[in-house]
Amino acid sequence: MNEVTIDCVVFGYDNGSLKVLLSRENKGVGAKWRLISGIVKDVKNADAATLKLLNEFGNFENVSLKQLTEAAGSNSQTLCYFTIINIEEYRVKFGVVDLYQRWFKATEIPDLIHDHNLILDYSLCQLETCVRESPFSFNLLPRKFTISELMNLYKGILRIETDKESFRRAFLKKKVLVPLKEKKETVSEKEDQLYKFNAAFYEKSGLDHFILDF
Known part of the structure; x- marks a missing residue:
């Protein structure tokens, strides 16, 4: 079975400010930031795998996930999700082995790896639609x-x-x-x-x- 890449945009609401949780490998100053990402082997359990991935970064057991896209590649698939939390209600784990995590303001996002900036932009549009219509x-x-x-x-x-x-x-x-x-x-x-x-x-x-x- 093909491996499945999970890219998840985690928005955080923080007292009037919208933020995004990013991570990067601990490889020095030049290392680029990324969305919360991981690889799973069973696409049928992708939602559960995404929650498991998120819980490596904090207490995200009860978050509501919304799937964005499903794009098939030659050897893999990519599933994209987004969620939003109240930062005060969730504890994010900083200092996980070999990783850095940080909340960035949505208006101050750096250049991310691969197509993660595009995924983030699309997620933001979908989030705004959800907020306006529900x-x-x-x-x-x-x-x-x-x-x-x-x-x-x-x-x-x-x-x-x-x-x-x-x-x-x-x-x-x-x-x-x-x-x-x-x-x-x-x-x-x-x-x-x-x-x-x-x-x-x-x-x-x-x-x-x-x-x-x-």
Whole structure:
């Protein structure tokens, strides 16, 4: 059976900033960075193998993987995935034998090996589509959140500029937020309204109702 190469883009949301986990072999200054990659021998268990690969770099047992492409080569296949995590909730192992790992801002990615820059660019487009067309990103927030926290998440991933009031109106029109009676005290000692995701309404309304146009 042909070997299968796994390339996985690991996005990390970090307090308003979108980052990417890269690794490289410990071969000096000239060594190029790469996506999280590995080789498996059984394509039927590629998803499980990808999770096993990710867990060599941190606690990624419960992440949601999305497959990008499947490209067959003469002697091998390449499967590409992406996932996104909240960096605060996952512990990444730094200093694994013969490897370096580092979070890079998505806007400051170096020249990567092979076609990894292209894979990353395509993954970013797919991530933005998921965020615009589904409640995919709510998993990166606490169960109760403020409009500011939600806005920072969308601004960080979609790289958009918007003011808080316009953003709040856009989301409230979708009816996917439930205002709570609780408030969160901020650093400025003002209290912000807390919300939660209206999963029941979303499931009834269908995917098209969620599409965001900002």
